[in-house]
Amino acid sequence: MAATAGGNKIRNAKLVLLGDVGAGKSSLVLRFVKGQFVEFQESTIGAAFFSQTLAVNDETVKFEIWDTAGQERYHSLAPMYYRGAAAAIVVYDITNAASFTRAKKWVQELQAQGNPNTIMALAGNKADLLEARQVPAEEAKAYAQENGLFFMETSAKTAINVNDVFYEIAKKLLQGQQVQNPQGGMVLNQRPPERTVSSSSCCA
Amino acid sequence: MDPPPNPNPNATDAQPQAEAGVRLAALSLRGGRDLPPDFEIHEHHLDDDDDDDDDDEGYLTAASRGGSSTCAWKGLRDDDRDGDGDDVSPPSPSSSGYAGERGSSLDDDPDPEPAQDWPRNKKHLDEDDASSSWRKRKKHFFILSNSGKPIYSRYGDEHKLAGFSATLQAIISFVENSGDHIKFVRSGKHQIVFLVKGPIYLVCISCTEESYEGLRGQLELMYGQLLLILTKSVNRCFEKNPKFDMAPLLGGTDAVFLSLIHAFSWNPAAFLHAYTCLPLAQPTRQAASAVLQDVADSGVLFALLMCEHKVISLVGAQKATLHPDDILLLANFILSSESFRTSESFSPICLPRYNPMAFLYAYVHFFDEHTYVTLLTTRSDAFYDLKDSRSLIQNVLLKSNVLIEVQRSLHESALHVEDLPIDPSSQSASQPPQSSQDMSSQSLSSEMAIGGPAGLWHFIYKSIYLDQYVSSEFPSSISNQKQQKRLYKAYQKLYASMHDKATGPHKTQFKRDDDYVLFCWITQDFELYAAFNPLADKTQAIKMCNRVCQWVRDLENEIFVYGESALSWQYHHCWGGK
Ligand SMILES: Nc1nc2c(ncn2[C@@H]2O[C@H](COP(=O)(O)OP(=O)(O)OP(=O)(O)O)[C@@H](O)[C@H]2O)c(=O)[nH]1
Ligand SMILES: [Mg+2]
Numbered sequence: 001m002a003a004t005a006g007g008n009k010i011r012n013a014k015l016v017l018l019g020d021v022g023a024g025k026s027s028l029v030l031r032f033v034k035g036q037f038v039e040f041q042e043s044t045i046g047a048a049f050f051s052q053t054l055a056v057n058d059e060t061v062k063f064e065i066w067d068t069a070g071q072e073r074y075h076s077l078a079p080m081y082y083r084g085a086a087a088a089i090v091v092y093d094i095t096n097a098a099s100f101t102r103a104k105k106w107v108q109e110l111q112a113q114g115n116p117n118t119i120m121a122l123a124g125n126k127a128d129l130l131e132a133r134q135v136p137a138e139e140a141k142a143y144a145q146e147n148g149l150f151f152m153e154t155s156a157k158t159a160i161n162v163n164d165v166f167y168e169i170a171k172k173l174l175q176g177q178q179v180q181n182p183q184g185g186m187v188l189n190q191r192p193p194e195r196t197v198s199s200s201s202c203c204a
Numbered sequence: 205m206d207p208p209p210n211p212n213p214n215a216t217d218a219q220p221q222a223e224a225g226v227r228l229a230a231l232s233l234r235g236g237r238d239l240p241p242d243f244e245i246h247e248h249h250l251d252d253d254d255d256d257d258d259d260d261e262g263y264l265t266a267a268s269r270g271g272s273s274t275c276a277w278k279g280l281r282d283d284d285r286d287g288d289g290d291d292v293s294p295p296s297p298s299s300s301g302y303a304g305e306r307g308s309s310l311d312d313d314p315d316p317e318p319a320q321d322w323p324r325n326k327k328h329l330d331e332d333d334a335s336s337s338w339r340k341r342k343k344h345f346f347i348l349s350n351s352g353k354p355i356y357s358r359y360g361d362e363h364k365l366a367g368f369s370a371t372l373q374a375i376i377s378f379v380e381n382s383g384d385h386i387k388f389v390r391s392g393k394h395q396i397v398f399l400v401k402g403p404i405y406l407v408c409i410s411c412t413e414e415s416y417e418g419l420r421g422q423l424e425l426m427y428g429q430l431l432l433i434l435t436k437s438v439n440r441c442f443e444k445n446p447k448f449d450m451a452p453l454l455g456g457t458d459a460v461f462l463s464l465i466h467a468f469s470w471n472p473a474a475f476l477h478a479y480t481c482l483p484l485a486q487p488t489r490q491a492a493s494a495v496l497q498d499v500a501d502s503g504v505l506f507a508l509l510m511c512e513h514k515v516i517s518l519v520g521a522q523k524a525t526l527h528p529d530d531i532l533l534l535a536n537f538i539l540s541s542e543s544f545r546t547s548e549s550f551s552p553i554c555l556p557r558y559n560p561m562a563f564l565y566a567y568v569h570f571f572d573e574h575t576y577v578t579l580l581t582t583r584s585d586a587f588y589d590l591k592d593s594r595s596l597i598q599n600v601l602l603k604s605n606v607l608i609e610v611q612r613s614l615h616e617s618a619l620h621v622e623d624l625p626i627d628p629s630s631q632s633a634s635q636p637p638q639s640s641q642d643m644s645s646q647s648l649s650s651e652m653a654i655g656g657p658a659g660l661w662h663f664i665y666k667s668i669y670l671d672q673y674v675s676s677e678f679p680s681s682i683s684n685q686k687q688q689k690r691l692y693k694a695y696q697k698l699y700a701s702m703h704d705k706a707t708g709p710h711k712t713q714f715k716r717d718d719d720y721v722l723f724c725w726i727t728q729d730f731e732l733y734a735a736f737n738p739l740a741d742k743t744q745a746i747k748m749c750n751r752v753c754q755w756v757r758d759l760e761n762e763i764f765v766y767g768e769s770a771l772s773w774q775y776h777h778c779w780g781g782k
Contacts, residue, residue: 021455026546042542043456046551046566049587069543069551073434073453077552080584 019091020099021070024125027156044069061170087119095132120149127153343410399423403442415700431556463540478673482514483617491604492517499593506580527557618677621656659740666731
């Protein structure tokens, strides 16, 4: 899926966000893509699609982001969105222990059903709400290490570490070349080939 | 379970009766937490602010979030009427195995944790059936399971209404168990209407003087909205576990139901079972329809271009027809969920009239604040194709100035009764089809002071063949919301009485009361509902109605959508598959 354009590589990478209702998935994406934060972000329906490019050194990663809904009724549809993903960000809310438990379940599911090459990040969101913290950073960090995830505490509200998570993922993608091994089978990552061509030609 | 004393032996068709109040009291099975004892004694609220409570605050801004709290079910304990303790255990949403219509391979989800409780203050979560404010609400809607578990309540926290829910369940189940169906109970100005849909019960308690048929139709739409979100396969969860707690599956959808309930009092589509179109010049609409048709030919089941609640164009794949109720529910779902406006999205959605069992996948994209395209497909892997289709559509809309015309129409093209042509037949003969911006300029304004000619205030015209309606703007005499809602209520009543199966469909009805003269005229081709000022002369009014019909026919190319495959629908009276 990589295209070369004037020596500048553009990689398309499918990225999915998973996590409990209200953990802040949409808020993180909106912060990253639009630089915005809204206090009363509405619960996501199904899944919302965004794209955003990120330059890493002389290379460019174009993220195709699936912001999934945390609502229970959509859980059975999650594979549709995470299958073939190059990267996944599992989000929990540091002020809500139940959301951390839920995050671990998502990690398990990804390990069991997802693409083994998927780069996984664990984001402890709402890091601005320290006084309400329920999940110790050390605990999450230890869990992330055991499971080969990289971990950051983020705040969509203050923007702390938000771009960093995506940047870290982009770097890992470029190092690991996982992008070039899309899993066979399903769905959302399959693009008509012209698309890559057109994106490279417009950057030439 | 011990059946409660039979509340009403003739419940199949509970008639309004003098002793209904006594009966209602008899329904109060368990003291304080059951039917509020003073349900029948606060009628004095009705007179002044009759309408303003039917669809009040918060339906648009409600930032609703679902999720059950871990402790919310404590309230159940004292209502564990069956004496079996199952109810008390904390909810385990994950045990539902609810998987929509996806394959079994996807069933093995990890167990989700109960989500955090979000403030949903717009629906008065502090209230329950013990609060006087709750009891004074003029129109309640409840959804509950046949085991008595609350699923949805318009007011108050569902969890706190467990006892009340159990009472409703007892009433319904008792009658059901004796092989009968309870339709409604009346008590003074209160009416309790029931709708049983398999394991799901819907109840409306209202003192709004709406007809039984009208309220029942509203419950049908509530059920349709629920199916749109979950499909009918949710019934399987009840087969596996009769005590299944369904409320968490509707997490975050309060705004959807609130906005539907609001629509009951402002949107004629809710009782007419027809949709309305945005007026547009024919070439403009054709440009939009042509590109939607191309998209439909490439494997999309339905393609809809809408502006708010009005259809700009819609196209279905071969033989696929879209029921007006599905359009209403789909538009309501999309417009009441802020989520769709944030970015393009791809979500499972069920069209209950099309197929209540299965999900379709909906690609939704807003071109501007009001205008959005919805592409529906059966393929879960179609996102990128639909995204490409959307670019195609967008290019055509921009090139043909459709979006600009839409904005213009939104502000200018409404039908005003003042514009009713004096002699429409001669006018239509001499004039070519007009572009949308001309539509409001062909006016005669001498009779402005009293609305349209001969005291005509307002009308709704429904084309039976097209399943579409058009309505005029409200005149200055019906300028505030309260008056508008009152008029719609009067239309709803008229609609119900015209379609009353017992007395046969009526052809015309002329009704005079303090507020207006109402006239209804039904033929094979159309239904016309018109309101005149209360002093209007009957002969004149009938003349005006003829003129309205002629006017509508003259404008039909601009105010209606004509599909190549006319999307009319053979009317089905029950939800498919049942
Ligand atoms: N203080 C604070 N609040 C946040 C932060 N991120 C999100 N929120 C708030 O948390 C709530 C939920 O955020 P969302 O982004 O909608 O959560 P989500 O994970 O997308 O939820 P679903 O779409 O329902 O699955 C919103 O009211 C946000 O304003 C954060 O970093 N700090
Ligand atoms: Mg979200």
